[in-house]
Amino acid sequence: MKKVFIAGFTGAMGQKAVQLVMEDPAYQLVGVLAPGASNPDPQVYHLAPTTKVYNQLAQVDIKADIWLDFTVPQAVFANTQFALQQHMHPVVGTSGLQTEQIKTLQELAQQQGIGGIIVPNFGLSAVLLMKFAQEAAQYFPDAEIIELHHADKQDAPSGTAISTAQLIAEQRQSPKPASPLHETLPHVRGGDYQGIKIHSVRLPGYVAHEEVLFGGPGEALTIRQDSFDRQSFMKGVKLALDQVMDLTELVVGLEKIL
Ligand SMILES: NC(=O)C1=CN([C@@H]2O[C@H](COP(=O)(O)OP(=O)(O)OC[C@H]3O[C@@H](n4cnc5c(N)ncnc54)[C@H](OP(=O)(O)O)[C@@H]3O)[C@@H](O)[C@H]2O)C=CC1
Numbered sequence: 001m002k003k004v005f006i007a008g009f010t011g012a013m014g015q016k017a018v019q020l021v022m023e024d025p026a027y028q029l030v031g032v033l034a035p036g037a038s039n040p041d042p043q044v045y046h047l048a049p050t051t052k053v054y055n056q057l058a059q060v061d062i063k064a065d066i067w068l069d070f071t072v073p074q075a076v077f078a079n080t081q082f083a084l085q086q087h088m089h090p091v092v093g094t095s096g097l098q099t100e101q102i103k104t105l106q107e108l109a110q111q112q113g114i115g116g117i118i119v120p121n122f123g124l125s126a127v128l129l130m131k132f133a134q135e136a137a138q139y140f141p142d143a144e145i146i147e148l149h150h151a152d153k154q155d156a157p158s159g160t161a162i163s164t165a166q167l168i169a170e171q172r173q174s175p176k177p178a179s180p181l182h183e184t185l186p187h188v189r190g191g192d193y194q195g196i197k198i199h200s201v202r203l204p205g206y207v208a209h210e211e212v213l214f215g216g217p218g219e220a221l222t223i224r225q226d227s228f229d230r231q232s233f234m235k236g237v238k239l240a241l242d243q244v245m246d247l248t249e250l251v252v253g254l255e256k257i258l
């Protein structure tokens with residue numbers, strides 16, 4: 001039985017992950033972490049009576065085989081560093097890791113001789129969108145991204161939008177230089193990732209959605225994916241939990257294990 005630790009267990013994704021791990025006989029939920037979890041009712045959070053509950057990383061004193069992280073961008077780097085130092089295989093769903101931070105974690109994973117996976121999006125529709133966008137960028141170098149999320153999302157742009165922009169930027173050859181523009185409303189053109197504009201929408205009712213718009217002379221291509229329910233991520237989470245202990249390095253993207 002593989003021992004799993006879940007960071008961010010009180011959150012929207014953390015709760016889904018607790019359910020998944022508790023229902024799967026291949027896993028044992030040995031510990032959980034969330035800052036607001038000083039005295040959680042195990043029944044409210046569907047924990048096992050033996051699951052140890054922590055509210056600070058510094059207090060975590062047990063070892064698991066796998067560290068599953070659904071926390072916040074401010075915590076994910078230190079959490080993953082800790083997991084690697086303690087020889088726990090990280091499965092990182094939290095968004096917001098910077099390129100330099102990922103490099104540092106990959107070096108640490110190599111030093112520690114342990115594999116793991118960082119997954120910008122566990123949903124198959126998003127994984128496919130990124131693949132298709134990368135292909136389209138070879139033919140349509142001019143692209144913009146619109147990501148739409150629930151109003152409680154704590155960061156912008158989404159990790160998925162950043163990953164999509166990175167993939168497009170790697171593939172495209174000659175984007176049209178941006179024309180000078182007089183903005184009558186500041187920031188109206190959105191964020192800029194290497195010339196690719198990213199627009200973040202936050203609205204109640206939405207879960208997680210992304211559109212990539214490609215424009216060319218006289219034509220346009222739009223690719224869109226929708227996660228209508230967080231259940232859309234759980235197949236990918238299960239796949240990562242099942243396979244992470246076989247990985248020998250810290251990889252990025254669910255497609256690495258599909
Ligand atoms: N890769 C993917 O497919 C997906 C990734 N995500 C990402 O996962 C992350 C979590 O999303 P979601 O569940 O919606 O967010 P929530 O806001 O619902 O949950 C955040 C969790 O993190 C905990 N937390 C807050 N601060 C810290 C800290 N300093 N250290 C440890 N834990 C902390 C919160 O605990 P408390 O309640 O006590 O504050 C809570 O349990 C986000 O980065 C999101 O972008 C989300 C969906 C899919």
Ligand SMILES: O=C(O)C1=N[C@H](C(=O)O)C[C@H](O)C1
Nearest residue numbers: 095120121153158159160208
């Ligand atoms: O916060 C979310 O909800 C999501 N976050 C991830 C991201 O930032 O890309 C993945 C998915 O979009 C849901």
